[in-house]
Amino acid sequence: MRTPGPQSDIVITSRVRLARNLTSHPFPGWARKEDRAIIMDVIKPALEDLSEMKDSFSEEMTKLSAIEKQVLVERHLISREHAAKGPGCATVMNRNQTISVMINEEDHLRMQAIRPGLQLSSAYQSLDRIDTSLEETLPFAFDHQYGYLTACPTNLGTGMRASAMLHLPGLVLSEQINQTIQGANKIGLAVRGLYGEGTEALANLFQISNQNTLGSKEEEIIEHLDRVISQLIENEKNARLKMLEDKPTAIQDQVGRAYAVLKFAHIISSKEALTHLSMIRLGCDLGFVPEEQRETINVLLTEIQPAHLQISAKRKLSPDERDILRADIIRSSLNGLTAPDFSTILTERDDDDE
Amino acid sequence: MNSGDSIPLTFRLESMNCDVCQTEKASVFFSQMADGKLQKVNLCKGCADEKGVTDPTGFALADMLEGMGQETTPEAEFAPDELICGSCGFSQTDFKKTGRFGCAECYHVFDEGFEGLLEAMHKHTQHTGKTPASFPDLPAAPESIDPEALMEESPLDELSELKQALSKSVEDEDYEEAARLRDAISQLESQIGDS
Numbered sequence: 001m002r003t004p005g006p007q008s009d010i011v012i013t014s015r016v017r018l019a020r021n022l023t024s025h026p027f028p029g030w031a032r033k034e035d036r037a038i039i040m041d042v043i044k045p046a047l048e049d050l051s052e053m054k055d056s057f058s059e060e061m062t063k064l065s066a067i068e069k070q071v072l073v074e075r076h077l078i079s080r081e082h083a084a085k086g087p088g089c090a091t092v093m094n095r096n097q098t099i100s101v102m103i104n105e106e107d108h109l110r111m112q113a114i115r116p117g118l119q120l121s122s123a124y125q126s127l128d129r130i131d132t133s134l135e136e137t138l139p140f141a142f143d144h145q146y147g148y149l150t151a152c153p154t155n156l157g158t159g160m161r162a163s164a165m166l167h168l169p170g171l172v173l174s175e176q177i178n179q180t181i182q183g184a185n186k187i188g189l190a191v192r193g194l195y196g197e198g199t200e201a202l203a204n205l206f207q208i209s210n211q212n213t214l215g216s217k218e219e220e221i222i223e224h225l226d227r228v229i230s231q232l233i234e235n236e237k238n239a240r241l242k243m244l245e246d247k248p249t250a251i252q253d254q255v256g257r258a259y260a261v262l263k264f265a266h267i268i269s270s271k272e273a274l275t276h277l278s279m280i281r282l283g284c285d286l287g288f289v290p291e292e293q294r295e296t297i298n299v300l301l302t303e304i305q306p307a308h309l310q311i312s313a314k315r316k317l318s319p320d321e322r323d324i325l326r327a328d329i330i331r332s333s334l335n336g337l338t339a340p341d342f343s344t345i346l347t348e349r350d351d352d353d354e
Numbered sequence: 355m356n357s358g359d360s361i362p363l364t365f366r367l368e369s370m371n372c373d374v375c376q377t378e379k380a381s382v383f384f385s386q387m388a389d390g391k392l393q394k395v396n397l398c399k400g401c402a403d404e405k406g407v408t409d410p411t412g413f414a415l416a417d418m419l420e421g422m423g424q425e426t427t428p429e430a431e432f433a434p435d436e437l438i439c440g441s442c443g444f445s446q447t448d449f450k451k452t453g454r455f456g457c458a459e460c461y462h463v464f465d466e467g468f469e470g471l472l473e474a475m476h477k478h479t480q481h482t483g484k485t486p487a488s489f490p491d492l493p494a495a496p497e498s499i500d501p502e503a504l505m506e507e508s509p510l511d512e513l514s515e516l517k518q519a520l521s522k523s524v525e526d527e528d529y530e531e532a533a534r535l536r537d538a539i540s541q542l543e544s545q546i547g548d549s
Contacts, residue, residue: 023458023513024543026442030456106454128484135486139513141458142489146472147481149458153468154475158483188477215478 004295005117009285010233012165012205012298013114015076016123016222018131019150019159020109021141027151028089028104036088036104043103046137047092052099052130058092061085067316070307076114078102099130106151107159109134118229120162120222128218147214157214162225165194166232169204169282170239173254177206180235188212189228203274203301208232240286248345255283255340262334267320268327273304277330280337288340300333372398439463440524440536462521489514513542 005014021027022042025035040060048058061069061082069083077100078091085104093100102110111130113123134140141149147157155161171177181191190211193201208229210221243251258279261268281297283289302308304326310317313325372378378398438445444456446464455461461468472479488511516539523531 021458023517026444026457027455029452029454030442030444030448131484132487135488139488140486142486142514143458143461143481144485144489145480146461147483149455149461151454153453153455153472156472157476157478157481160483212476212478214472214476214481217483 005115005119007233008117009294010167010236011118011229012167012301013076013116014118014120014123014162014164015112015114016120016127016160016162017110017112018127019107019148019155019161020111020131020134020138021107021149021151023139023141025108027106028108029106029151031088031104033087039108040088040090040103043109043138044090044092046134047101047103050130050133052126052133053092053094056092056094059090060087061089061091062087064091067307067310071311072100074305074307075302077112079105079110081105082110099126107155109138118164118226118233120164120226121219124160124162124218124222154211155213157212158216158218158221160213160218160221161209162222163207163209164225164229166206166208166229166236167204167278167281168206168232168236169278170236170243171232172201172204173250174239174243176235176239177201180232181206184208184228184232187228189225202271203278205278205301240282244286244345251282251286252288252340252342252345254279255286255288256342258283259289259337259340262330263337265327265330267323268330269323270304270306270326273326273330274301277301277304280334283340287344288342289337293334293337296333296337300330303333304329372400374398375400437463459517462517463524513539516542 005011022039025031025039028036028039031039044058047053048056064072069078072078072091073080073083075097077093077097079102082089082091082102082105089102089104091100091102098114100112100114102112111127113127115123143149148155148159150156150159168177168180171180184191188211190209192207192209194203194205194207208225210225213221216224258276262273262276262280265272277297277300280289281294284291284294284297303312306317306322309322309325309329312329313321317325375398378400436445436447439456439460440463441459442457444460449455449460449464455464469479490511516535520532520535520539523529523535
């Protein structure tokens with residue numbers, strides 16, 4: 001995920017997932033352990049044989065360590081629920097981690113495509129091709145009225161959930177975010193925090209996704225979501241402009257403090273780090289911090305999470321040790337970062353004063 | 355509930371012998387609540403015909419059970435009148451508890467009142483998106499299906515048609531047809547599994 005995608009100042013990633021089940025066995029939550037093992041033994045090789053999944057990472061959940069599973073969660077490649085699964089459950093993903101498949105999560109198959117920036121349609125197309133290849137060998141449960149049959153009726157129809165991760169500091173700082181979330185809910189979209197359902201909106205990051213899966217074509221759902229996201233991007237940009245106009249000093253203060261803390265802290269919690277990284281990212285978007293730092297920030301957003309820190313330390317770390325290592329990693333990553341340059345605002349403010 | 359009502363509930367796939375003659379393979383399965391207990395009867399086609407099971411209205415499971423000692427304690431919370439999926443054993447209570455179904459077949463077993471739930475959930479009740487290539491665009495309306503004649507078609511098409519016919523025959527309370535279709539589905543599924 002190193003090349004930035006379209007609209008990547010505000011849209012971090014686009015994801016699409018499809019839920020599928022086989023006709024032959026009960027859904028994972030109701031299946032016996034033996035059934036789950038049979039399902040996994042049918043689906044796993046079918047996936048591994050796909051040209052898209054050549055040289056894939058393919059492992060049963062029981063063979064992964066707790067930290068490895070947590071790393072996959074932190075990279076949004078599997079769900080927290082799937083990380084807790086035992087025998088008969090597996091994860092298959094391609095080398096560059098743009099396609100990942102959970103076997104026997106809530107459904108027999110949960111396939112996901114992830115892309116940088118706003119690229120929902122391209123993410124869906126790549127997943128659609130995999131789905132079409134798989135249906136040649138796997139008998140998917142389908143009904144003409146209900147569409148793809150899923151364990152939970154909320155996923156019926158297309159079995160598709162499309163979502164984008166948006167960075168919305170402008171709407172948060174200008175206190176328009178709750179209104180925005182309510183508005184999205186009214187038109188059938190869900191807005192959640194960084195790690196999906198029931199999680200806090202850390203780092204001003206929000207996931208927006210379709211709620212309804214039945215009654216619209218896949219392309220229609222994506223088109224609708226694309227339109228709403230474009231509108232949100234506009235709103236976010238306007239909120240930023242307005243803040244620059246109304247409270248330029250407050251923004252300088254936020255970005256300046258973020259720079260100071262991240263550059264000089266030796267102990268930093270995940271939450272504090274995420275908050276400040278969000279502000280440096282905003283600083284990039286507003287031209288106070290060099291553009292190329294945005295990708296460093298994106299990488300840090302992932303790398304400073306608990307399991308990633310422990311992988312980099314190659315050992316289990318206590319929360320206190322993690323806070324120290326996190327600060328070390330941030331300081332060394334931001335080594336080349338010079339103090340934010342606010343000259344553009346200052347000039348404007350001088351003009352205002354005259 | 356009236357203990358004489360027989361509810362044809364389960365069409366299980368495992369093989370077991372007829373409770374009456376003890377020799378033939380059972381192909382018709384019945385469960386019902388009587389005196390707060392779950393009773394199950396498994397019959398072969400011959401005995402089912404003989405006992406008039408093909409005409410469920412004239413058939414009382416309680417009479418059938420007399421002297422046969424077929425009584426089992428209800429498993430967990432088994433409410434009277436409760437619908438159970440014949441394919442996976444999932445009950446309506448399970449659905450209320452978890453909000454999820456047990457298997458694909460559950461959608462046909464528990465479809466009464468389901469549209470209302472879907473409307474509240476999705477605003478729509480008809481799928482318009484992608485359809486797997488193996489499914490014909492329009493669902494066939496099979497009156498009676500001869501499994502032999504269907505062997506020329508794709509086994510998956512055939513399986514879905516048989517399953518639809520099975521749901522319909524259960525709705526119509528045509529249990530003899532349902533038992534026959536269930537056997538055909540079971541046979542076809544094992545063929546698909548082998549290939």
